[in-house]
Amino acid sequence: MIKVVMCGALGRMGTKIGGLVVDSPDLELVGGVDIKSGSFYGVEVVESSNIDNFLKEKKPDVLIDFTVASAAVENIKAASRNGVAVIVGTTGFSEAQAEEISNAIEGKIPAVISSNFSLGVNIFWKLVREAAKQLKDYDIEVIEAHHHFKKDAPSGTARTIIDIIKEEVGERDEMYGRKGMVGERGNEIGVHVIRGGDIIGDHTVLFAGNDEVIELTHRAYDRTVFAHGVIRSASWIYNKQPGVYSMEDVMGFKE
Numbered sequence: 447m448i449k450v451v452m453c454g455a456l457g458r459m460g461t462k463i464g465g466l467v468v469d470s471p472d473l474e475l476v477g478g479v480d481i482k483s484g485s486f487y488g489v490e491v492v493e494s495s496n497i498d499n500f501l502k503e504k505k506p507d508v509l510i511d512f513t514v515a516s517a518a519v520e521n522i523k524a525a526s527r528n529g530v531a532v533i534v535g536t537t538g539f540s541e542a543q544a545e546e547i548s549n550a551i552e553g554k555i556p557a558v559i560s561s562n563f564s565l566g567v568n569i570f571w572k573l574v575r576e577a578a579k580q581l582k583d584y585d586i587e588v589i590e591a592h593h594h595f596k597k598d599a600p601s602g603t604a605r606t607i608i609d610i611i612k613e614e615v616g617e618r619d620e621m622y623g624r625k626g627m628v629g630e631r632g633n634e635i636g637v638h639v640i641r642g643g644d645i646i647g648d649h650t651v652l653f654a655g656n657d658e659v660i661e662l663t664h665r666a667y668d669r670t671v672f673a674h675g676v677i678r679s680a681s682w683i684y685n686k687q688p689g690v691y692s693m694e695d696v697m698g699f700k701e
């Protein structure tokens with residue numbers, strides 16, 4: 447059995463993932479980490495300052511992190527110190543934090559990092575890439591919508607969408623909303639962020655041309671869709687060589 451520790455255990459994703467780990471035939475939930483100690487699914491949840499001792503005690507094979515950017519950096523460093531593979535779903539990293547994470551992982555532990563672990567979004571990203579490649583001259587707008595409690599904006603998924611678009615059309619300014627006499631649209635990528643209710647995660651890319659508009663949309667209806675991708679990644683990463691992998695590697699999409 448592959449032993450798993452869940453960081454962010456008591457959160458929306460941590461509880462969803464914990465339940466799927468318990469139900470998985472090849473994974474064993476051995477503990478959790480959160481800002482307060484407690485328990486979930488019958489295993490101990492320790493307070494985050496105790497993570498090193500906890501990892502030494504439980505000797506997990508995989509640490510899964512769905513927390514907040516500042517915490518994830520420290521949790522990943524702890525996993526690296528203890529030779530534990532990581533699955534990172536947390537979003538909202540600064541460039542500096544992303545570099546810290548890379549330095550903690552490269553040459554030391556295997557990691558699957560993805561802003562979105564749903565199979566559907568990983569297919570959606572391939573569709574966006576093809577559309578951007580073919581529709582470079584169209585006006586491109588990115589719209590994302592999430593629940594009232596989401597801390598970071600734009601979403602990590604939207605950030606990945608923007609990165610994919612720029613890989614295909616070249617560097618462009620990002621225009622976050624528009625207000626006042628803004629004049630004729632430039633060659634920017636428009637980015638629009640909606641927050642409200644219990645929206646799980648909606649992403650749309652709009653390619654507006656002369657006489658036609660192409661809209662590509664992915665809509666998540668339950669966090670289970672992300673958790674299934676996480677479970678698949680946790681099984682996949684076991685015994686992999688150190689380095690950073692994506693869901694494309696896990697799903698065998700890598701070209």
Ligand SMILES: NC(=O)C1=CN([C@@H]2O[C@H](COP(=O)(O)OP(=O)(O)OC[C@H]3O[C@@H](n4cnc5c(N)ncnc54)[C@H](O)[C@@H]3O)[C@@H](O)[C@H]2O)C=CC1
Pocket residue numbers: 453454455456457458459460479480481482494512513514515517518521534535536537538560561562563564602672
């Ligand atoms: N990659 C993906 O597929 C997905 C990524 N996410 C991302 O996952 C993150 C968490 O999302 P939610 O579960 O909705 O948030 P949440 O706020 O419900 O859960 C986060 C949990 O982390 C805990 N936490 C904070 N600091 C910690 C620390 N130092 N050590 C351990 N735990 C700590 C919090 O107490 C909380 O229980 C966000 O960055 C979100 O964008 C969310 C869904 C899917």
Ligand SMILES: O=C(O)C1=N[C@H](C(=O)O)C[C@H](O)C1
Pocket residue numbers: 537561562592596597600601602603604646647648
């Ligand atoms: O915070 C969330 O809920 C989600 N965050 C991820 C992101 O920032 O893209 C993935 C998903 O959209 C849900």
